[in-house]
Amino acid sequence: MANTMTTPATAERQSSLARLGTALLKLPPSIFVIVCLVVVSLALVPVLTKLPFQMVILRQAAPVGLVICAQLLVMRANSIDLSVGGVFILMNYLVTSSVLHGLPDGLVLVLPVLVAMVIGAINGFFVAVLRSSSVVVTLAMGSVLMGFVLLLSSGRPPGSAGDFIKWLGVGKIGIVPIAAIIWLTATLALEVYLRRSVYGRFVRVIGSNTNAAALSGIPVAKTLFTTHVLSAGFAGLGGVLLAGYIGMGSVKIGTDIVMTSIAGVILGGITFGKGQKSIIGAILAAYALAYVFNIMTALKFGEPAKLIVQGMIIFAASVVASVSNRKT
Amino acid sequence: MFSAMTKRNAEKEPLLQLDGVGKSFGHNTVLNGIDFDVRPGEIHALCGENGAGKSTCLGLLYGLHQPSTGRILCNGNETRIESTSRAQSLGIGCVFQELSLAGALNVAENIYAGRAPTRFGVVDWPELRRRATALLAEFGLDIDVSRPVDRLPISSRQIVEIAKALSLNSRVLLLDEPTSALAPDEVDALFEILRALTRKGIGIVYVSHHMAEIFRIADRITVLRDGRCISTMAASETSKEQVVAEMIGAAHPGDVSRAGYVGGKEVLRVSNLTNPGDFEDISFTVDAGEIVGMAGLMGARRSEIVRSIVGLGRVTSGKILFHGANVTFASLRRAMRAGVGFVPEERKTEGLFLEQSLSDNLIAASLSEHSTAGLMRAKSIKRAAQTAVEAFSVKTNGVSENVGDLSGGNQQKIMLAKWLKRAPALLIVEEPTKGVDVGAKFQIHTELLRCAAEGMAILVVSSDFPEMVSLCTRILVVHEGRLMGDLDAAEATEDTLLQMAAGTVRPTTRPCHTNQSGIA
Numbered sequence: 001m002a003n004t005m006t007t008p009a010t011a012e013r014q015s016s017l018a019r020l021g022t023a024l025l026k027l028p029p030s031i032f033v034i035v036c037l038v039v040v041s042l043a044l045v046p047v048l049t050k051l052p053f054q055m056v057i058l059r060q061a062a063p064v065g066l067v068i069c070a071q072l073l074v075m076r077a078n079s080i081d082l083s084v085g086g087v088f089i090l091m092n093y094l095v096t097s098s099v100l101h102g103l104p105d106g107l108v109l110v111l112p113v114l115v116a117m118v119i120g121a122i123n124g125f126f127v128a129v130l131r132s133s134s135v136v137v138t139l140a141m142g143s144v145l146m147g148f149v150l151l152l153s154s155g156r157p158p159g160s161a162g163d164f165i166k167w168l169g170v171g172k173i174g175i176v177p178i179a180a181i182i183w184l185t186a187t188l189a190l191e192v193y194l195r196r197s198v199y200g201r202f203v204r205v206i207g208s209n210t211n212a213a214a215l216s217g218i219p220v221a222k223t224l225f226t227t228h229v230l231s232a233g234f235a236g237l238g239g240v241l242l243a244g245y246i247g248m249g250s251v252k253i254g255t256d257i258v259m260t261s262i263a264g265v266i267l268g269g270i271t272f273g274k275g276q277k278s279i280i281g282a283i284l285a286a287y288a289l290a291y292v293f294n295i296m297t298a299l300k301f302g303e304p305a306k307l308i309v310q311g312m313i314i315f316a317a318s319v320v321a322s323v324s325n326r327k328t
Numbered sequence: 329m330f331s332a333m334t335k336r337n338a339e340k341e342p343l344l345q346l347d348g349v350g351k352s353f354g355h356n357t358v359l360n361g362i363d364f365d366v367r368p369g370e371i372h373a374l375c376g377e378n379g380a381g382k383s384t385c386l387g388l389l390y391g392l393h394q395p396s397t398g399r400i401l402c403n404g405n406e407t408r409i410e411s412t413s414r415a416q417s418l419g420i421g422c423v424f425q426e427l428s429l430a431g432a433l434n435v436a437e438n439i440y441a442g443r444a445p446t447r448f449g450v451v452d453w454p455e456l457r458r459r460a461t462a463l464l465a466e467f468g469l470d471i472d473v474s475r476p477v478d479r480l481p482i483s484s485r486q487i488v489e490i491a492k493a494l495s496l497n498s499r500v501l502l503l504d505e506p507t508s509a510l511a512p513d514e515v516d517a518l519f520e521i522l523r524a525l526t527r528k529g530i531g532i533v534y535v536s537h538h539m540a541e542i543f544r545i546a547d548r549i550t551v552l553r554d555g556r557c558i559s560t561m562a563a564s565e566t567s568k569e570q571v572v573a574e575m576i577g578a579a580h581p582g583d584v585s586r587a588g589y590v591g592g593k594e595v596l597r598v599s600n601l602t603n604p605g606d607f608e609d610i611s612f613t614v615d616a617g618e619i620v621g622m623a624g625l626m627g628a629r630r631s632e633i634v635r636s637i638v639g640l641g642r643v644t645s646g647k648i649l650f651h652g653a654n655v656t657f658a659s660l661r662r663a664m665r666a667g668v669g670f671v672p673e674e675r676k677t678e679g680l681f682l683e684q685s686l687s688d689n690l691i692a693a694s695l696s697e698h699s700t701a702g703l704m705r706a707k708s709i710k711r712a713a714q715t716a717v718e719a720f721s722v723k724t725n726g727v728s729e730n731v732g733d734l735s736g737g738n739q740q741k742i743m744l745a746k747w748l749k750r751a752p753a754l755l756i757v758e759e760p761t762k763g764v765d766v767g768a769k770f771q772i773h774t775e776l777l778r779c780a781a782e783g784m785a786i787l788v789v790s791s792d793f794p795e796m797v798s799l800c801t802r803i804l805v806v807h808e809g810r811l812m813g814d815l816d817a818a819e820a821t822e823d824t825l826l827q828m829a830a831g832t833v834r835p836t837t838r839p840c841h842t843n844q845s846g847i848a
Contacts, residue, residue: 198699205692208681215640215679216674216692216746217664 028269028281029320032273033313036085037295047080048291049274052175057290059170059177063245066238067257068189068264070231072282075265076136076207077227079127082136084235084261086145087116088254093149093240096249104188105137105164113236119145120232121225125328128224142258150251158249169244179241186237190230191279203227235261262290263314288313340367341404343500344389344420349398351384351555353565358384359555361398366500366815367529373542373563375536376552377575377765382535385552386502389533390422391415421493422502429485429492431478437459438477439492454723463491466524468517482627494530501525502533507541508791509626511830519545537575539568543827551575554765594614594652595754595785599635601646606632607809611647615753618778619786621773621800621817623793624829629672629809630789634756638663638670650754664693669752671743673759673789675736679743682732686724687713689731690746696749716745720771737768744772748779755779758789773799793822807831 026200041048046058066085074081094100094112103111119141126137171178194200202223205213214220239254246253267289268282292313296306342365349357359381365371376382387393388400391409400405402418409415415422429438436456437444445455458472477485486506493501507515522532522545536542542549543563551558551574558574579782588770592615601610606630612824614620624630635641637648639657648655650666657663660670672678680689690713692700698708720741724734731739741763747755760776761769776799780786790796796803796817803820805813805828812828 052818081720196701196703198695198704200697201688201704205681205684205688208684211675211678213692216662218695219661223835275468 028267028284029317030267030269030281030285030288033267033317034284034291037288037291039296041291041295045295048298049296051125053294055172055177055180056177057287057294058180059245060293061286061290062177062179062183063238063242064264065183065187065283065287066241067235067261068268068282068286069190069279070234070238071261071265072279073190073203073234074227074232077203077224078207078210079134079224079227080262081120081123081138081228081231081235082135082256082258083119083141083145083232084238085143085254085256085258086149087119087232087235088239088242088257089149089251090119090145091116091236092151092243092246092250092253095161095165095240095243097156098154098159100162105162108162108164109168109240112240113233116236116239117229117233120229120235123232124225124228126230128221141285146153146251151235153249155252160248161244161246165244166247167244169241169247170186179245182237183286187279187283188233190234199223201228208213233284258324263310266314267317333756340369342367342401343403344533345386345401345404346388346395347399347401349388349395349400351381351388351393352396353671357555358407361390362552362557364550364557364560365401366533368499368529368531369526370547370740370763371526371532371534371545373536373546373549374552375537375539375542375549375575376536377537377573379439380575380765381555382553382598383763384503384555386422386424386504386533386535389415389500389502390420414509416496416771419497419499420502421496421500422504423486423489423493423497423506424504424533427456429489430475432476434474434476435464435471435480435488436473438488439463439473439495441492443495459495460491461502461788463495464488470522478722482625486510487521490518494525495700498530500531500533502535504535505537506534507536507538511625515541515657523561539572542571543568550577592618592783592785595650596787597647597649597652599647599649601633601643603632603636603641603643606636606641606808610809610811612804612814614785614787616753616785617780618802619780619788621796621803622787622789622804622806623796623825625789625790627808628806630806630828632809633806634670634758634787636791639823640666640670640758664750664752667753669693669747669750669755671747671755671757671760673762675739675743675762678730680739681731685728686717686722686734686742687727687732687743690716690727690749694750712749716742716749720745720775737764740764741768744775748775752784754785754787756787756789759791760788761790761792761795769795796820796825797822805829 038049047053067088069079070084091112094115100108100111109152123134123138123141126132127134168182175180194203202213202218205216206220206223207220210220242253264282264285267285268279289310292309293306296309301309308312336479346362347833349359349364350357362385363386364372364374374382374385384393388395389409391414392414393776394408394410400409401407402409407418409418409419412422415563426800427434430441432676433441436459438455441459445450445459446452457473464473464487469484471480471484471488477488480488486509490501490503490506491530506518510518519541522534526532527782534542534546546563549563549566550561551571553575558809560791594613596614598613601612602608610619610633614632622630622634627761632641636643638656639662641657643656643842648657650668655666657666657668663670676682681692691709695704698705698712708728716722717724722741722745726773731742734742739765744757744760757776760772764772773795776786776788788796788800797820800817802823803813803815803817804811805815805825808831812831815824
């Protein structure tokens with residue numbers, strides 16, 4: 001029977017090989033990065049591939065993953081949010097200073113996120129209503145937030161995060177980090193909502209052709225505004241989780257988070273406006289970035305080498321992304 | 329005189345030649361076995377309906393496209409024109425229908441864009457101005473070359489484009505509808521220039537569907553239809569009637585015929601609409617069941633007028649009455665909610681989401697109709713898309729195909745269907761059949777007439793004057809932001825429309841403000 005099937009089977013294999021090739025190109029670059037990382041860590045630091053270490057990586061990926069998701073959301077609508085670094089610093093300040101001291105656990109989580117959404121609303125107002133450049137507005141906002149936090153925290157000893165926030169940042173249910181559960185639940189819920197909802201449709205068509213969206217009666221300004229608010233909420237949640245993980249006040253935290261968020265979006269295989277690709281790529285991107293960091297720490301790379309490697313990965317990802325865009 | 333010239337030219341070696349050239353985009357064959365050449369000192373007209381393949385031919389000659397089959401010969405040698413810069417270095421200049429000048433730069437900078445004379449590594453401005461002035465003087469054009477291009481009238485811009493093409497020492501000049509923005513006296517001036525160029529031995533390919541002009545200027549005429557060469561004749565040996573017949577062909581579905589319009593309730597009344605600098609004192613009405621045309625040349629501000637009505641532009645004074653009630657739509661969304669539809673002119677940049685599916689495009693203007701509590705209903709979307717595909721007989725591989733992969737005609741149908749499915753009381757359509765083939769054109773016209781018969785009020789902005797005459801009940805003619813006339817389409821001819829649109833005929837009476845529902 002195997003003999004009689006040879007010819008069609010071969011033909012099928014060939015065409016499926018070709019199909020596999022095009023399918024591979026459509027995959028987000030983050031998958032390839034992870035495959036490389038697994039190979040490298042198996043060769044050099046095999047212990048990293050063990051489950052407990054994978055869980056550590058997952059926990060570290062959570063704040064980054066949320067901010068990548070936030071960036072992805074605005075970039076799908078042809079906008080950008082460069083204030084996420086400032087938001088992270090502000091979140092850290094709110095969680096570790098005495099401002100929220102003594103409030104119920106839920107509020108300690110929710111209030112900072114709401115503050116982040118107010119910041120998103122201000123960004124959104126400038127970008128959507130006044131039609132200012134999103135790059136300039138959010139960059140300025142990031143700078144304002146950073147200065148604001150420096151002003152408030154100057155001359156004071158750094159505080160420390162409350163137990164609840166720390167628990168969110170480092171706690172586990174079984175072996176699964178709580179931060180990872182929050183991250184994955186929030187991003188997947190967002191993705192499902194974007195796929196099914198009218199709002200998601202608005203974001204998609206605005207990203208596809210803003211001009212045509214406006215001429216189809218899509219509420220472009222309203223959608224952009226909402227997107228900035230929602231995105232800032234996700235960034236804020238990421239900031240709170242990172243503050244909980246670090247456990248204490250810091251004004252250095254989050255300075256490179258803007259870069260990381262954009263790197264994550266590119267690794268996830270998403271370019272401006274082309275909001276078709278799945279969130280999975282972005283989730284894997286966050287994981288890949290955390291993985292790289294851990295491998296380099298295990299191999300005792302210094303800070304300069306880490307920066308160089310991180311930059312190289314982003315270069316490579318953008319090359320892969322442009323090649324696959326040309327092919328499709 | 330022409331035949332003598334033709335005979336002389338016939339002995340010369342072609343400057344540029346298409347030899348059995350075919351061109352396909354994906355599985356869409358747009359040209360098939362084209363034989364075409366242009367010789368020194370001749371004007372060779374390329375005629376055909378929209379979608380016949382004229383622009384693709386020019387694209388092949390100018391290095392924008394590569395032939396799928398056949399070869400291109402330049403001075404008798406097989407040549408690959410892989411880019412426009414290659415075309416330019418071969419001595420081929422081109423002026424497209426859409427002007428390609430940089431508006432903020434001045435005339436001289438535009439003409440020598442990227443090739444400015446330099447001195448010590450910086451642009452030599454006096455030399456640049458001197459050269460540009462000298463070049464324009466050859467055309468008898470005395471304009472200040474340091475003026476920004478967007479301050480020039482459209483007709484002068486057209487000349488600047490041609491000058492730019494010739495500044496490359498072109499031996500062949502490709503012109504795509506060069507007179508579409510010109511008034512009759514400007515056309516005369518342009519023709520003088522073209523004749524002067526042919527005396528210098530330059531060969532000109534002249535694309536147009538304007539018969540009268542073609543027979544005034546062309547030495548030879550090639551007719552294209554559905555991507556094939558139908559004939560190539562000396563202009564003196566053929567006639568307008570023959571060329572038109574060849575352009576249309578036997579398979580032509582014919583012009584739509586307007587059923588007797590009996591007059592309905594007034595849907596739209598515009599009085600003294602003004603936005604200084606754009607348009608002034610615009611007044612007209614559109615009734616239910618009526619198709620009113622708005623004709624004009626490029627730059628007549630028709631688009632600004634209709635967009636201000638649907639909430640996409642500014643108006644400083646004047647009134648808009650919709651169903652008899654005074655309205656000012658703050659946005660297109662408001663206008664849509666009131667029952668207005670608007671199909672924009674540019675389908676690629678304004679009308680469609682090219683990398684989205686056909687069904688997603690179709691429902692983009694009626695998302696609320698296909699959603700419950702903020703969530704989309706996939707089944708209802710699919711059903712609606714299939715209905716529209718059947719109603720318009722859209723040629724597609726399925727409703728999930730990307731709109732960008734469809735042909736122009738099918739894209740146009742999708743854009744129209746997207747608005748018709750909202751069943752607006754008033755539909756404003758810009759250029760409903762721009763760049764579509766005759767079959768699609770017929771279908772679009774039929775659909776517009778059907779909607780009008782069902783009571784929709786339709787306002788069509790078009791530069792296609794024959795289309796207007798056959799489709800509309802009344803035609804408004806606009807020239808430089810002013811209404812020049814409000815004609816019964818039965819009395820309008822292509823010529824009168826053109827004269828009015830060019831501003832050469834002033835209306836004897838003020839354009840009427842009264843309801844014209846007496847037209848039957």
